[in-house]
Structures are given as C-alpha cells and as structure tokens.
Amino acid sequence: MAQWQEVSEKSKLHPKPVGLVLQYGTAGFRTNADHLDHVMFRMGLLATLRSINTKAIIGVMVTASHNPEEDNGVKLIDPMGEMLTPAWEVYATQLANAEQDHLITVLKDLVQKESIDLTNQEAEVFVGRDTRSSSARLSDAVLDGVTALDGRSKDYGLVTTPQLHYMVCCCNTRGGYGKASVEGYYSKLSQAFIQLTKSAPNRTDDQKCLLVDGANGIGALKLREMEPYLQGALKVSLFCDGTGGKLNHQCGADFVKVQQNSPKGIVMKAGERCCSFDGDADRIVYYYSDDHGRFHLLDGDKIATLISTFLKELLTKAGLDLKIAVVQTAYANGSSTRYLEDTMKSLSHFVIVRCAKTGVKHLHHVAQEFDIGVYFEANGHGTVLFSKAAEEKIQQLCDDSEGERQGAATLLKNSVDLINQTVGDAISDMLLIEAILAIKGMTVQQWDAIYTDLPNRQLKVKVSDRRVIDTKDAERKTVSPAGLQEAIDRLVERHQDGRSFVRPSGTEDVVRVYSEAATQESADALGHEVSLAVYRLAGGVGGEPKPL
C-alpha cells in the first residue's frame, strides 16, 4: 500500500504554483505548459485511483489539442475508451487546486468517498502525448504520479488522442475491440477501409487523392506511419506535416472552421478535396475551393449528414430495423437540422435528431441511447456508436443472408470496424468519409450541395464572471441573468431565419455568442446586437463590442 507520507514527498518535486486555480473544462485541464507540472503528477495519482476503483486500465493523454504550441493540457480516459465520467472531474479539479499541505487530505477524502481499497489492488495507467515541446516532460510527471501510488504504467509515447482511447478500450475488452498497439490500430482501420472501397471498383486515381493538413502535429506523423497499411487505396498529399511550420499556427481544423478559410500557404486546385486535422487529431473538417476561388467548408454537420444518410440507406437495403439518431449541439447549422429532420424524412430516410450540450462527453452520452448514434460537433469532433445488439444483428445478417441484403450488411460491418467508437478520430473519420464518397460515387461538390449552410457568426464577449450566465434546453436558452433571453428573443425576431444563443465557454474565459440568419450581413448584425445585450446585462468588461 502506498504511504501517504511518500506521496506527499514526491509531490514536492512537482510543486504547485501557490494560488493557481484551474478548472477541469470541456475537455480536461488546459493552460500555459509552464503551469501544469503539478497537475500532471496529480492526474497520474487520480488515474491510478480511478484504475483501482474501476478495476480497469485508465488513460492519460497529454495534449492541448488545437491550442497554441505554448499551451498544454491533459485528458483522462475511462475504461471503455470514453472520456472521464463527470463525477470524477470534480475530484480532478479538487486535486489540481489543492495546496501542497492539503493534498493528502483531498486524496484521503476521495479514497473514502469512493470506498477505494488500496490494499493489494492492481492499477494500470496508459500514457500518451502529442508533439508539443513540453509534452515529454509533462508525461514524465504523469508517470511519476502513477509510480507514487504503486501503479503500473505503459508509456505509448507519441500517439493521437483517439489512438490512446483505442488502446485503453482494446486492453479492457481483452482484445475484443482490437490489438492494443499502433500497428493493431493501423491494420484494423486499413483493412476495413480497403474492404469498403472494394465496393467502388470504378474509383479513378483522381478520386483516390486527398490533400490533408496535419496541423503540424501528431496527426501528420501518424498518418504518414499509416500510409503503407493503406496499400494505395488512398493517396494522401500531406502538408503542414510538422517539418516546417508551427503547431496549429494558421492551419488545422480549428483555424479553418473559425476563419472559414483554408490554411495559410496551401495551394488548392478548383474542386480538389481537402481536409484538416486539429493538433491531437480528434477533429476533422473538409473543404474545397470552387471555380470562382470561393472557399466551401464541410464541417461536422455536413459530415454527420453524409454518414447518417449512408448508414440509413444501408439499413434499408439490409432490411434491418435499427433506430438511428444524429446528435448535434446548439452550434449545428440550422440548415443541417432542418435537412435531417424534414428532408431526410420526406426521402423515407427517417433519423431521430437530438440536441446535447457542448462537449463531446455530452453528445457521446446521448448517442449511447440508440441502436446507432451518429454524433458530431459543428467543429468536426464526432463519431458513430453502435449498440452491442446492433453489432450482433449486423454480424448475423452477414453470416445468414445473401444477395443485396448481405452486401449491405457487409458494408455495415466494415463501417463498424473502420469507425473508432471510443471518441472522435480524424484519421478514422477521414477514411470513413473517403469510403462513403467512393461508394456513392460522389464528388465533394455534390456532398456540399446536400443542403446550403445558413450564414453564421461566432463571437466572444468578455464579462467579469461568466458564471452569471446560466442556460437550459441544451444551452439554447438562458435562464439568467434576468432579461437576457427576452432581449435575445426580441433581436432574433428582427432577422429573417434568425437564431442566436449565448453560453459561457468551458475552455476560455469568455461568453460565446452564436448567430445565424438568411444573409451574412444579417447574421453579423444579429451577433453584434446579442453581444451588446450580453455586455450590458451580464457584466461586460473592456470596451463595448464593436460591429464587425
């Protein structure tokens, strides 16, 4: 059993800056890398306790995703590869913020509350990291934390966030989900992709080509490693591969989505299919430039539409009666929701549509309620979940049917294998999208034309305390401060197809404002008007928001 005195001594080697307070945000802790050594050590402790508590392997990923290179962060992974359960986020925050002389009290409290038996209990933690210059020393701090509580650890070194989620799930299912190695990951996904694209025999070399922006991060490294496994079934031209530019700087999925523009320096031919990963390769967005040089973004909403249509068509062909749902957030473009709810229904492709709070953990949870749950945030983070029963029915049909039904079931089965169900995965999502486009013989323009996005705008407002804003209805309405929702309602009414909502960010000290309307001018004006209302009613600081 670990000696508390010893843990306390070891913790002194990872000193906490006195007074520093951090929150476990939408996706773990994230801040300047210089302030995180103690957090990493303590997350090593927490992961070890969680491992004892769940009798399973827990993952710790050192990354700050799409943040600048100077930042870093940590994400914890639960037994089935999903994100850490919210109940333990509270402990994570308490541990990260405890001053040195209070740390053991907080640990003992946790052990007592969760009835963790520290005697003769095995614990194992998997650790991975992204390519940031600070990540190696920070992941060493995590490993120190695990050792301090006598846990075992396995250091996977440089991996994408979804690869580490996959490893955790593989091991905890005793190989049921796959082989827990990067080679196992590459083989599983590549095989499924090759099988799927065999159903598109007329694919031209042109259709096999894809331009990939690796955000100068881990995704670029890993995609390059994976290429031989794909055996030419996909021809990737990789740029922002980390050899020259800076991580996430003027490139990557977040840059492309927020700027609604291509990464700096990339040369795109008209109509050429391009995609961008984010800094830890758990997000992806697609885009292309048309004959007039106009930029077209295909975000998480367009991806969810493509995937759910594909799956729904296969279910119909296979004669499988499985409930399929698409889970979005309030940031989903209104056109996508209308398309999913109305147009697909009229095409006899009925899917259930749900709205969850921002943050993948919320979407994942809702998606688990259905036979098949497709979930995507508008920014390109998402995946598909299949229930055990759904997977079994698909497998059974592969074995027992013939002809068109068996063909459809086999495509479904290969899709299940290609999808990383633990978490959004840029590489897995990319391969699935490429396979769907190939099988449907669809160009990126045709995909884009499924529906037209409503013009929209995302803005940020600084307030003295963003917690004064409370929301309901999956963040689509505010309940406080008083009068804000009424003000937003009045402003929205003045714009054709207007919609707007505000919520406190979980990763930055700002209030986010979203607006959409029939024209860009209108969306921008509405965004500005709502920003002003937030500024006036929710304690804005600094100068008043200016019109765009």
Ligand SMILES: CC(=O)N[C@H]1[C@@H](OP(=O)(O)O)O[C@H](CO)[C@@H](O)[C@@H]1O
């Ligand atoms: C509008 C938006 O894109 N919000 C992002 C952002 O959360 P905020 O709570 O909005 O800061 O970071 C999250 C973690 O990466 C991501 O899940 C989420 O979608």
Ligand SMILES: [Mg+2]
């Ligand atoms: Mg990310």
